[in-house]
Amino acid sequence: xxxxxxxxxxxxxxxxxxxxxxxxxxxxxxxxxxxxxxxxxxxxxxxxxxxxxxxxxxxxxxxxxxxxxxxxxxxxxxxxxxxxxxxxxxxxxxxxxxxxxxxxxxxxxxxxxxxxxxxxxxxxxxxxxxxxxxxxxxxxxxxxxxxxxxxxxxxxxxxxxxxxxxxxxxxxxxxxxxxxxxxxxxxxxxxxxxxxxxxxxxxxxxxxxxxxxxxxxxxxxxxxxxxxxxxxxxxxxxxxxxxxxxxxxxxxxxxxxxxxxxxxxxxxxxxxxxxxxxxxxxxxxxxxxxxxxxxxxxxxxxxxxxxxxxxxxxxxxxxxxxxxxxxxxxxxxxxxxxxxxxxxxxxxxxxxxxxxxxxxxxxxxxxxxxxxxxxxxxxxxxxxxxxxxxxxxxxxxxxxxxxxxxxxxxxxxxxxxxxxxxxxxxxxxxxxxxxxxxxxxxxxxxxxxxxxxxxxxxxxxxxxxxxxxxxxxxxxxxxxxxxxxxxxxxxxxxxxxxxxxxxxxxxxxxxxxxxxxxxxxxxxxxxxxxxxxxxxxxxxxxxxxxxxxxxxxxxxxxxxxxxxxxxxxxxxxxxxxxxxxxxxxxxxxxxxxxxxxxxxxxxxxx
Amino acid sequence: xxxxxxxxxxxxxxxxxxxxxxxxxxxxxxxxxxxxxxxxxxxxxxxxxxxxxxxxxxxxxxxxxxxxxxxxxxxxxxx
Ligand code: SF4
Numbered sequence: 001x002x003x004x005x006x007x008x009x010x011x012x013x014x015x016x017x018x019x020x021x022x023x024x025x026x027x028x029x030x031x032x033x034x035x036x037x038x039x040x041x042x043x044x045x046x047x048x049x050x051x052x053x054x055x056x057x058x059x060x061x062x063x064x065x066x067x068x069x070x071x072x073x074x075x076x077x078x079x080x081x082x083x084x085x086x087x088x089x090x091x092x093x094x095x096x097x098x099x100x101x102x103x104x105x106x107x108x109x110x111x112x113x114x115x116x117x118x119x120x121x122x123x124x125x126x127x128x129x130x131x132x133x134x135x136x137x138x139x140x141x142x143x144x145x146x147x148x149x150x151x152x153x154x155x156x157x158x159x160x161x162x163x164x165x166x167x168x169x170x171x172x173x174x175x176x177x178x179x180x181x182x183x184x185x186x187x188x189x190x191x192x193x194x195x196x197x198x199x200x201x202x203x204x205x206x207x208x209x210x211x212x213x214x215x216x217x218x219x220x221x222x223x224x225x226x227x228x229x230x231x232x233x234x235x236x237x238x239x240x241x242x243x244x245x246x247x248x249x250x251x252x253x254x255x256x257x258x259x260x261x262x263x264x265x266x267x268x269x270x271x272x273x274x275x276x277x278x279x280x281x282x283x284x285x286x287x288x289x290x291x292x293x294x295x296x297x298x299x300x301x302x303x304x305x306x307x308x309x310x311x312x313x314x315x316x317x318x319x320x321x322x323x324x325x326x327x328x329x330x331x332x333x334x335x336x337x338x339x340x341x342x343x344x345x346x347x348x349x350x351x352x353x354x355x356x357x358x359x360x361x362x363x364x365x366x367x368x369x370x371x372x373x374x375x376x377x378x379x380x381x382x383x384x385x386x387x388x389x390x391x392x393x394x395x396x397x398x399x400x401x402x403x404x405x406x407x408x409x410x411x412x413x414x415x416x417x418x419x420x421x422x423x424x425x426x427x428x429x430x431x432x433x434x435x436x437x438x439x440x441x442x443x444x445x446x447x448x449x450x451x452x453x454x455x456x457x458x459x460x461x462x463x464x465x466x467x468x469x470x471x472x473x474x475x476x477x478x479x480x481x482x483x484x485x486x487x488x489x490x491x492x493x494x495x496x497x498x499x500x501x502x503x504x505x506x507x508x509x510x511x512x513x514x515x516x517x518x519x520x521x522x523x524x525x526x527x528x529x530x531x532x533x534x535x536x537x538x539x540x541x542x543x544x545x546x547x548x549x550x551x552x553x554x555x556x557x558x559x560x561x562x563x564x565x566x567x568x569x570x571x572x573x574x575x576x577x578x579x580x581x582x583x584x585x586x587x588x589x590x591x592x593x594x595x596x597x598x599x600x601x602x603x604x605x606x
Numbered sequence: 607x608x609x610x611x612x613x614x615x616x617x618x619x620x621x622x623x624x625x626x627x628x629x630x631x632x633x634x635x636x637x638x639x640x641x642x643x644x645x646x647x648x649x650x651x652x653x654x655x656x657x658x659x660x661x662x663x664x665x666x667x668x669x670x671x672x673x674x675x676x677x678x679x680x681x682x683x684x685x
Contacts, residue, residue: 230682234616234619235616235682236615236616236679236680236682237682239615239616240615240616244614244615244616244679247612247614247615247628247679248614248656248679251612251614251658251661251677252658252661253661269627269628273615274615274618274628458656459656459681459682460653460655460656460681461681461682463653464653464656464663464681466663467663468662499682569661570658570660570661570662571661
């Protein structure tokens, strides 16, 4: 077999049993790998109605055929499970080193099932797999856990683990790999915590051969060269990381500000990539063998916010920063570092704190309930709440359930900025209509990583699309959702993929991505077949949602986005015109009433 | 008439020397277009640039009025 190992590792935590299974080659061809292969297994093995934090739920780590290859950014893995935050699907993506090491351990996928009686970690060194006690790690934060495990296993191994947040089942807990990279969203860390699984450590030297070794190497070199030319010209991602984006979204009036009460933040110059570069940036840092290198290594050298780590990404600036009214860069960095150390998703954490701040300022929450004043712009309050969420102390115990449950609890659902109970990323959809449709229909709840049409509406890639118009957005969103399913199933990074291995034909067309897949696996896809496989993946995920009870009635957004117009900026007066776009979307997908038509399922082989 | 030009991130280096921050106010001829203002600064006016006029997507041939704000940044995925 080429490209894939065709093997998975199954770890039964309840019975402390490890088994190795072969994967049906037809499944690999039909679902590609990564996110696609994982949903096939999850759908077949887990009742979608399962309680997400029960032993009956399964936690899947999955790589794609392009993970650990020479393809630029072939360094991704995904964590797939039923989400405790949304009650729908979780599929959270991360890069760094761990995914490559996981693939080299000789497996395409790890499936963790059941629940260990005591805390454990799993050490995978090729076929030597051990379930080891982790009592001594329980309660430890991410950096210490990672270092201890490297000392206990092998200095060249790589670690994915949870922090206190995951142990305590915070619904926005992430799984952190290589200390600073996160499979962040939808509470995947809580699922890991519910299984008493503290960490997974991987290494190995096994890699599947390429079907066409010379061809794969040639195309990889060609693509790396193209990236190199852009980087040389002065690419924003290299110079500023994603931290350059707040200026762009602020100019469009869609930078989340004070819990989405506005899209224009007066303090943007103090927390953007330029400010970062002039102050706390040490250097850029890539995921494994990535020529773009958008990661930021930063340090606040002294003072009460002293710390060092990676970030902030744009999404963190928008959530812990402008959404919380914060223009103190050092404070924002500290909050970011603490999220990473505790193992928290910065987006959901930031927007839960921002919801609490709005509720506090409007008198819905009192000091007695919150334990301290929660005012927009107060960095100390943000950091303190991050700490309390991570350890579920005091009011943090309430916030750890996310903004949806917070707002419901106090009878103000409009304060939670969510879709399928998951907090929004950093694009106010009232001024980027396609993003509104995307959030409403995403299988994982509000997310930019499931078909980021901001590429077109905001960044003009591969072509420009008017962010205020609803025209053509149904098709655009569906096409991007499928394209992202393909990228996530393949195992490369979206930043690279949309720009370099898709063309703008039929909105997004995976010409060179298909070549990469074929050179690696020999599967001989046409671009049509590759996109059809992606649609199969997306549709199967939708079927999981329907069975989980997260169907068409959930294809909506928090009331604020549908009824409260933006008060200022270019998108002033706008709400999301979801009622216009959603029927068009269902029609484009052939999902009458939001349910895939029988003939659609037949065509996709489902 | 006067207009403001905001060049974001890697385009900041195209601003006139001595500019503070990412925005400069310029005196331009009445009836000038976005392109006429940005061309001398060396801002690429093809698909590799996204242009906004007062926060709305615009093309290089859009006519300017007193007080307008032009924003330009390079088209690149990432966020
Ligand atoms: S572009 Fe950034 S996130 Fe993507 S692989 Fe490269 S360094 Fe990692």
